[in-house]
Every structure is written in structure tokens, then in C-alpha cells.
Amino acid sequence: MSLRRAALGVASALLLLLLLRQNDPGRLGRRAGLLFRSAPFDSKTRRLNGTAAAFDRQFSVFLESARRNLPAGARGLAVLGVPRTNQVLYLAVYQLAPTPVLVAPEQVPPGWLLAIYGPERPAGWKVIAPVWKGALMAPAS
């Protein structure tokens, strides 16, 4: 056997072993189990149970609740009561799309609504719809 063939055989076998280790059948089995268990649920529930919402599942439920209660024609939504981290921002903007969203902005653009996560209710705003763990608010005047 030539040196080249030996190198080819050893390298291929080692690479295959390395790659097979990354495809752990036990983990794949658990993924299959999760897939089959969650398949009957609606897509929103599957998202709420997923990785994207794992940092704060209550916040994800709040966003979905806000989305469902959003009045038609809302110009935009400022989400308050959460830190402006990338995780929060990306999930809020994605879940509420196509409605424009700002997270914890310094100023709320005119005509926009507030979605408050938590018990705070800023002065000058009135609740237009209670949502999960928070409220949707519009300017009082």
C-alpha cells in the first residue's frame, strides 16, 4: 500500500469518526421526540416553547398578546419595561413585524402606541388594552 493511500484511508476514517461524533444519535432521537410532541401545537405555541424565547418566555407571550390586541393601522409600537438587548430587540421586531417597533426608545415617535411589559403605567398615556403581563397604551389626549 502506498503512503498516499494510507494517508487517504487514515484521514477519511478519522474525519468520518469526528463527524459521526457530532451527529450523536441520542441527541437526534431527543430532537425527533420533541418534534413529534410539539407538532400538534399551533406555530405560535411552538415558537413560545422554542430557543428564541428561552431568555424570557413570559416576554414572548406578552409580545404575542400585544400583537393580537394591536389596533388595525397602528403606526408603530414602542416596547417599554425591558432592557434594550439584542435578544429583546430582535425578538420584538420579528414577532411584531411588519409593524415598526422600537425597544426602550428615548422618545416615542408621534402617533405610536406603547406596549409596557410590567406594572408601570407612564403618565399621559391611557390603557387601550390589557395584555399578558402588561398593557397597550395610547396618548391620553
Next chain:
Amino acid sequence: MSGLWLSLAQVAAILLAAGAIGYALAAFLFPVSSRRSERAAWGLALGLSLLAASVPLAFLTRLPPRWAPFILAALSLAASGVLHHTGQGASSLSPRERERVKGLMKPTHFLLLVLVAFGVVGYALRALTEPMWSNDFLAIWGLKGKIIFAAGAVPRRLFDDLSLGFSHPEYPLGLPFLYAAISFLLGRWDDHAMALLFPFLQAATLLALFGWLRRRGASRALALGAAALLALFEPLYSAFLTGMADVPYSFAVLLFGMALADALDQTDAFATRRLAFASFLAVSTKNEGLLLAAAGVFLAVLALRKSRPAWRRAAAAVAAPAIVLLLAGRLWKGSLPLRDFDLAYLGPTLILELLPRVGESIHTGLREVILPAWPGLLCVLLLAAAGRRAPAGDRLLLLASICAVAYLLVPSLAVPGPAWLIRTSLARTVCALSPLAAAGLAARLRIEGLKD
């Protein structure tokens, strides 16, 4: 059947229909004697491109976006006249030859096929366990697709709203258009069932790799072996990258590399068309497509001495779609800077800061990405050493190497610092070169005299 299973069946039907239409259209990319596997892979690429293109076309012509793909497919098929020729080119083998080929299947082939199937099933499970969730899906690719679908238009705010800057307005819209097109056909936004697109892309990548290697003379064992190793490559076919542009781009890069090698080697009269289409695909999927196109032109120039007409045709096929897409994007979106990069580091005022940044890029890349992957990289180096010089394989490996080195060095221009971009992007962008590298390595091993 209800819930997710029904949605998956609907998405599968859309993807299969796109692939079938693309398969018919692929008669214009391949000679009659082409292999089914390769044609099926290019067919899916063509079908998905038509699907994605139907969205801007519908917006421009005010056609209902749901019907635009059908109209576009019918027009393409009618214009190309392939409705009368779909049977051609399906297989170059006679029935007797096909029987003989079937008879040549050996236990090794079955074992390799099982490994390929394991890789595909494994990725399907990773991709479909939950709705697509990675940051870049939520912030970039999925967000844009969802906005385009929900708005029934491409809102200007995707390009000029500062609060959406994180979604990278300068990125190409190929994948968001594809998401929107599938959603228009489905009649809803389903970011779980749509993940099925990714195992389809993986399967098409494997078919393209297998078909090209076989056409270029590789044994069935070698072609299947390369496909098996690629199918099992979890860093690319991962749950995290599902939804992002890296898997579609890796497919486009493979098609580009194979077509470039074919065009420079003048394997058939259709190679230049394939190259132009692959260049279009790569540039419309990721910004890295422009780098790939530049590297492709460079490789074409390197082949200048061998055949002047071939390099000219290849360079034009690579450059023309890239330039057209670049200009079209500029006209449509306006001048959008690369958000993550500051090109001032290449200018006279900051050039002195560039060298330490290059050093930081290389150091972070070595320490945090390359060294932790040393066992796999060592195997790849051994495989490269075990092969022999082969023009096609060498070109693919050179193309992959140029891109990999660029991915290591370009973060030195990153605004938040080289280390940040290396950590967030080097591993996945280099992983997207793995199908190209697999093709290059296997093409070099082909002449080792490996028999089935």
C-alpha cells in the same frame, strides 16, 4: 394530517414543484448526456430562483404575488420550449446500461449511502425541531421576508429606517424574497415549516457534488464518500445556521466552483451559462458573493495562458451578473455602506492602525476558530496531501482558500473590532466553503486510481 405535518407537506409540495420546473429548465444548462443527480441539483437552484424572482416581479407588474410564480414558470417553460423536450437529457444510459450500473452497486456503496441518508435525516431533525430561531434569522433574513410578505411590498424603511440598521439593509434580498414567495404560496407566514427548505438545499448540494464528481471521472465510491462526509458536517448543517443565508450560499458556492472549473476546462458548451447563473445566485444570496466573483475572475485570469477564449468567456460569465446585480441594487436601494466595516482603515489617516488589526484578526482566528478545529483540519490537510495535482480540484481548493483567507483578514476592518467579527462570523462563513472544499479534495483524489 394537521398542524405542522400538513404545513410541512405543503412546503414540500412547493419545493418539489419548484424543483420539477427547474429540472425541465435545466435542459438549457446541461448537454443531453448530463446526469440526473447534477441536473436535479441545478434544477432546484433554478426553480427556487424563479420562485424568489417572482416576488419583485409581482410587485413591479402588480400581479398577485401568489400567482406570479405560476405565470413566471409557465412563461419560462414556454419561452424555452422545453415543454417538448423534457424527456431529453434525463439519462444518457440505455436501459441495458442502467441495469448494468445497478448491478455494480456494492456493499461499500450501500454503506456510504446509509451514511449520506443518516446525515440528511440528522440535519432534517436539527432544522425542523422548532421554528427557525437564530439571531440572524430573526434580525435579518426572516425579518425581511416577513415584512415583505406582510406588507405585500418592499417597504423603503427596510433600506432607510435607522432603527432597522441591525437588519443590514445592504445585504442582498434573494433569501428574503424566497421566504416571501413560499409564504405567498402557502397563504401565511410559517417560520417552522419553511425550515424544510434547508434540508432540501443540503440534499441538492449533495446531488450536485456527487453528479459533478462522477461526470469528472470519480469512482462511485469516491463520489459517495465525499457526499457522505459532507452530509455529516454538522457545523454547516446545524440548527443554528438554519434560517440564515450560509446553507443556501454554500450551495451557490459549490455550483459556482464546479461551473468555473467546467468553463475553464471547456468540458461542454453549457458551462459558461451555468457559471453565469451560479454567479447570479451567489451574489444575490450574500455579499460574500462579490468576493467569490472577484476570486473567480482572478482564477480565470490565471488560466489565461491555457486558453484565451475560455478565460474571457468565464470571466465575463462571472463578472456580468455580479455587476448587473450590484448596479441594480445601487439604483434601487441607494448607496448603503457596509454596516460592520470601516473602509477608512484602508485610507491614509488610519492605515497605520490596520496592521495591528490584521494581527488581531489572525491571532483571534487562530486561537478561537482554527486551533479548536485542529483534528478535522489535520484530516483535511492529509486528504489534500494524499491527492495529486488535478486542474479542476486545484482550482476549487484555490478558490476556497482565497475566500477563507479573505474571511480571516476582512474582519480587521470591522467597526466593533476584529475579534468581535472573527468570533461571530469566521467559523460559519468558512463552513459555507466546505462543499467547495469537498469537491476540490475529491477531484484531486480521483486520479489516485481508486476503483469501485
